[in-house]
Amino acid sequence: MLIDTNKLQKDEQVFLEMQQLFQSKGYSLYKMRRFEEYSLYLENKKFLNGENVITFNDTHGKLMALKPDVTLSIVKNARTEDANQKVYYRESVYRFDPASSTFKEINQLGLEFIGAISLDDMGTICYLAEQALSVIDNKFVFAISHMGIVTGIIEAMGISLENRDDVIKAIKSRNYEQLKEIGIKNGTSEDVLKKIKGIFDASTEFKDSLKALKEASFNNDIKVAVEELEKVYESISKISKGNNIRLDFTIINDIAYYNGIIFQGFVSKLPRAILSGGRYDRLLEKFNKQKGAMGFALSLSDLAVYNPNV
Amino acid sequence: MINIALPKGRLGNKAYKLLEACGYTISELMDESRKLVFRNEESGVQYFLVKPTDVPVYVSYGVADLGVVGKDVLIESDADVYSLMDLGIGKCRMCVAAKEDYVEDKSRPIIVATKFPNIAREYYAKEDREIEVIKLYGSIELAPILGMSDVIVDIVETGTTLKENHLKVFEEIMPLSAQLIANKTNYKFKEKEIREVVAKLGEAIK
Numbered sequence: 001m002l003i004d005t006n007k008l009q010k011d012e013q014v015f016l017e018m019q020q021l022f023q024s025k026g027y028s029l030y031k032m033r034r035f036e037e038y039s040l041y042l043e044n045k046k047f048l049n050g051e052n053v054i055t056f057n058d059t060h061g062k063l064m065a066l067k068p069d070v071t072l073s074i075v076k077n078a079r080t081e082d083a084n085q086k087v088y089y090r091e092s093v094y095r096f097d098p099a100s101s102t103f104k105e106i107n108q109l110g111l112e113f114i115g116a117i118s119l120d121d122m123g124t125i126c127y128l129a130e131q132a133l134s135v136i137d138n139k140f141v142f143a144i145s146h147m148g149i150v151t152g153i154i155e156a157m158g159i160s161l162e163n164r165d166d167v168i169k170a171i172k173s174r175n176y177e178q179l180k181e182i183g184i185k186n187g188t189s190e191d192v193l194k195k196i197k198g199i200f201d202a203s204t205e206f207k208d209s210l211k212a213l214k215e216a217s218f219n220n221d222i223k224v225a226v227e228e229l230e231k232v233y234e235s236i237s238k239i240s241k242g243n244n245i246r247l248d249f250t251i252i253n254d255i256a257y258y259n260g261i262i263f264q265g266f267v268s269k270l271p272r273a274i275l276s277g278g279r280y281d282r283l284l285e286k287f288n289k290q291k292g293a294m295g296f297a298l299s300l301s302d303l304a305v306y307n308p309n310v
Numbered sequence: 311m312i313n314i315a316l317p318k319g320r321l322g323n324k325a326y327k328l329l330e331a332c333g334y335t336i337s338e339l340m341d342e343s344r345k346l347v348f349r350n351e352e353s354g355v356q357y358f359l360v361k362p363t364d365v366p367v368y369v370s371y372g373v374a375d376l377g378v379v380g381k382d383v384l385i386e387s388d389a390d391v392y393s394l395m396d397l398g399i400g401k402c403r404m405c406v407a408a409k410e411d412y413v414e415d416k417s418r419p420i421i422v423a424t425k426f427p428n429i430a431r432e433y434y435a436k437e438d439r440e441i442e443v444i445k446l447y448g449s450i451e452l453a454p455i456l457g458m459s460d461v462i463v464d465i466v467e468t469g470t471t472l473k474e475n476h477l478k479v480f481e482e483i484m485p486l487s488a489q490l491i492a493n494k495t496n497y498k499f500k501e502k503e504i505r506e507v508v509a510k511l512g513e514a515i516k
Binding site for chain 1: 370371372390391392393394395396492493494495496497498499501502505
């Protein structure tokens, strides 16, 4: 009997369709234990945004945790001597939800590439993320950015480490006035501020935004960002129509772990990003593994609003 | 259709005046009606009148694309939204105030009464000062008068209330004014319309 995927619950439909696509691009299913030692999360608390973790003692008295994240486990277990590791997973993670002040089980579909990542590989990962969004809703936005933009702005503004978080906050909230105020206090030149304003003023249409970034190329970080974004966009455009791709510099992941391309996905029926990911070589460095890494995760639990009426 | 959450009361009325000047009008008079939703197909806008502290909530959940909210409420809520522009209305200051003869006792934590515990905690953390917070919902000035707190962290507009109660400002934490905020997802789907609102408002407040 053939299954009509349109009649399935949305999370099942997305999983089945994406599983096929992931496998066709050489990714294989990764299954993991439900528990991890708590120390893994304690040592990488920042990667989890200071997330609370549910802990318990196992039968030998060891402190264990219900995993709040999958990427850390995959990275920890990645073997440096192996060739490229390309995996996808469907796992539950347990996180604290501030809105309801309780822990929530979130079912995630994700993909990770650990190894020597080429520009085309990056393009393919972005394409797969974009496809996952299109399976959920034809009204979607795949918003891409680069960590070099934020590090470039911080450097050009001459911001000290202690004021860095304020700059990131201002960029994340698209608040140019706030950023300018910080700049003036820190002696940022008028020319740099003017160029940054150009980035804020541009729309998120890929070409419009890229043009503003090119005009503002005040240092190497931004130049590298522009170059990579342009090449990855070309690479995605080769396989997808690319109509829903935007360049949004307000997307920022943690500087301590992420570098290079980062992205988020949005669908019309959900008020928050449903998908997020990017390049995170710095996390591997923390595990003393000299390899590239990139991936994304999508919350299947949030898809109930798309379920067909039963 | 652009959905805008406005705070009920004086700030909301001022914000509506600005939006009206940009052509986002509605026919009914908002302050004389008990209605909560006002819609105008022609100017492509729908307003919701909500409690000021709820504006960031309506915007975070995306039912409102845009919202007008005091910086105090926005910072206190820590909502993950865009803050697109300062509307230059509802200007006042977030201050630390206490009885006129107050002298800080550095041997113990400061007891702070406030409607804004997050702002108070963040401010004193930067000062490396330990505090105990008493969360109140109104008439904050009463707390130091009755000896329940050492200081208050509150909004000061003219300072008249403080003066009448023999309190005075000891520190200014930050200047405040109304912000135009936007839901990050809706911004992506309605970018053209939202940018148009921002551009028109920019002209209106020049």
